[in-house]
Amino acid sequence: DAKTTQPPSMDCAEGRAANLPCNHSTISGNEYVYWYRQIHSQGPQYIIHGLKNNETNEMASLIITEDRKSSTLILPHATLRDTAVYYCIVGMNSGNTPLVFGKGTRLSVIA
Amino acid sequence: DVKVTQSSRYLVKRTGEKVFLECVQDMDHENMFWYRQDPGLGLRLIYFSYDVKMKEKGDIPEGYSVSREKKERFSLILESASTNQTSMYLCASSLSLYDRTSGNTIYFGEGSWLTVV
Numbered sequence: 725d726a727k728t729t730q731p732p733s734m735d736c737a738e739g740r741a742a743n744l745p746c747n748h749s750t751i752s753g754n755e756y757v758y759w760y761r762q763i764h765s766q767g768p769q770y771i772i773h774g775l776k777n778n779e780t781n782e783m784a785s786l787i788i789t790e791d792r793k794s795s796t797l798i799l800p801h802a803t804l805r806d807t808a809v810y811y812c813i814v815g816m817n818s819g820n821t822p823l824v825f826g827k828g829t830r831l832s833v834i835a
Numbered sequence: 836d837v838k839v840t841q842s843s844r845y846l847v848k849r850t851g852e853k854v855f856l857e858c859v860q861d862m863d864h865e866n867m868f869w870y871r872q873d874p875g876l877g878l879r880l881i882y883f884s885y886d887v888k889m890k891e892k893g894d895i896p897e898g899y900s901v902s903r904e905k906k907e908r909f910s911l912i913l914e915s916a917s918t919n920q921t922s923m924y925l926c927a928s929s930l931s932l933y934d935r936t937s938g939n940t941i942y943f944g945e946g947s948w949l950t951v952v
Contacts, residue, residue: 758940767839767925767943768878811878822868822893823941825878 727751728812733830736806742799744829746812749793756817757788759797761808762828768811771797775817802833838862839944841926847950854913856947858926867909868927868941869893869901878925884909916951923948 729747736742748757758773772779772786774795779786785798799806811828815821842857860867868883880893882901890901898920902910909928913920926944
């Protein structure tokens with residue numbers, strides 16, 4: 725079973741920041757937080773991952789709370805092409821345990 | 836860029852047929868995965884492999900088998916296709932589950948839509 729809780733859907737106005745929350749209250753000390761997204765009819769795409777520090781790359785920023793029980797993925801200037809299902813996953817960065825995908829959040833970016 | 840290629844984007848097969856879904860990755864990744872995705876159920880792991888000739892069952896292995904004879908290729912086999920195997924199948928790979936910088940970052944193919952009639 726997925727170890728994360730995400731809202732099933734969210735809307736965001738084009739050009740605004742999209743903040744996607746994720747709860748992972750049972751995360752263990754050596755588990756990472758991963759974010760993927762899946763645009764309709766395509767395979768999921770890796771976005772970002774982190775352990776405890778905030779992370780930023782060309783796609784998004786990841787903010788992890790100090791207690792690591794929740795995180796937020798931030799798309800700073802959402803575009804229509806960011807409309808997708810966003811998956812928050814916790815898992816090990818090593819070992820023989822594949823990531824488990826939940827149902828994610830369906831983000832709709834509205835013009 | 837990592838490329839995971841699935842051989843067929845759309846397939847229609849008859850009940851009882853043996854079906855092969857092929858997947859190739861070009862980045863020398865050690866791990867490969869097969870998922871299926873159905874509306875309302877999300878992605879579910881069927882099988883994965885962390886080395887050549889190695890395989891591990893995922894959450895829903897029943898009715899499927901896999902083959903990994905070469906590092907770059909991972910095949911999903913439906914021995915006798917049934918209508919409840921109509922789904923989108925996704926192949927994925929990751930570098931190494933023992934690489935601490937990016938070990939569990941998974942790269943997906945575009946998916947294969949299988950319809951069993």
